[in-house]
Amino acid sequence: MDVKTLYTLVAIADRGSFAEAGNAIGLTISAVSMQMRSLEEELGITIFDRSRRPPVLTDAGLAFTSRARDLLTHWESMSAALKREAAGGVLKLGSVHTCVSGVLPLALKRLHQQGHRIDIHLTTGLTHDLERAVYRRQLDVAVVTEPEVPRLDLQFMPFFNEEFVVITHATTRGDSDKGILETTPYVR
Template sequence: MLRELKTFVRVARHGTFAGAGQQLGLSQSAVSAQMRVLEESLGVRLFDRSGRAAVLNAAGRHALPLAEQMIGLYGQMALPTAAADWQGELRIGAIATLQTGLLPEALPRFRRAAPRVDLKLVPGVSLGLLSQVDAGELDLALMIKPPFELPKELLEIPLAREPFVLITPLDVEGDDPLQLLAEQPFVRYDRASFGGRLVSRFLREQHLQVHDTLELDEVEAIARMVECGLGVSLLPKAGLWFKGERRVRIIELGELTFERQLIAVLRRAQRQPALDCLLECLGAKMAQNAGSTAPL
């Protein structure tokens, strides 16, 4: 029955028997036969079959995360119990500030603890990384917490909170963040991103009408635009722009401070020692950084 469960997951993810068959090296009729066996065994229909599409019905949507969990548990029976014994590839997705900040700092410790693991690092924005974990294309995503609940088959692990600050070119005078935001050109953190949504909400709550001059989704690129005099911006204190040599003014928001929360996301059924080890290394480095961070 494990074979039928694996095929069921592929059909559910692809949406057609033919497409799932191409991925599995099976004919459409073979996939259809396996799904009939599974439905007969369970005593319920799992799909609303319409034309070429195979859409999960209520029973199918209920069965999908359970099938994934069963497949994951079966796979873990043959896995080593220690990260040092693990051999294989981990596909890790991360937002840009984590790729240039925390992740490279934590990886040497992970490499010592799990020397036989090969890492494939995938860049992306939080929403895209979340979709890739959900689709099984990534083992782990390091991202910004979304403004909505995650699917129940995904596990969310808190990592850290990063406060936003106002940054300005060096020649811009004044220390009132609200006045500067109202008067100066604004380089906006992409409002479609999770971090950018936090900025947009802050501006709405403060009843501020800013003068947008640019909109980008890369924090380091935004900091560079401000450094070159193109405007002011609201950015999290994270990544290379904050840790490296800074040629911008940084103004704390005080009682107006808002934060973005960093989380790790993985599929519950795919948790294993190498991933736990990586999360421990990230947590240890974050704790070390928090203890050594000096005030501005």
């Protein structure tokens, strides 16, 4: 007996026929019938009264189907718990400083709210240092500014565009950011 056979049994009980159950779970009528015949032989009980069309559950079949539903509920609960645990772990994350105080906390909060149980080890640094750490597998992933020359041995996926602006004192003269930068001596 396996879980798929129990799902087939429950599908028959819910839909009222082998044909409808087969359509719902993607099996032929003969495959459904063979599964149920094998289940009956394995358990040593008659689950279906096949003298009726369509076959109907016997009293023993009804009792077994009820227990099968309980078992499948526990199975699904256990599977979901294992998947959640498997989704956990440690993420070694690198980030440039500007993201640590900006978009990164929001993204990490969203991950947590979605139920991901991840311990995050955060490293901050400059883009080229973080790239090197990912390449050396010291980090799993890094949030960086777009490099001038991307490394061919790493995969870069843009996910956010940030607008840069020029901020100056109110007395600074100029009609545009370009004009301000061209006419004001910033490097002395």
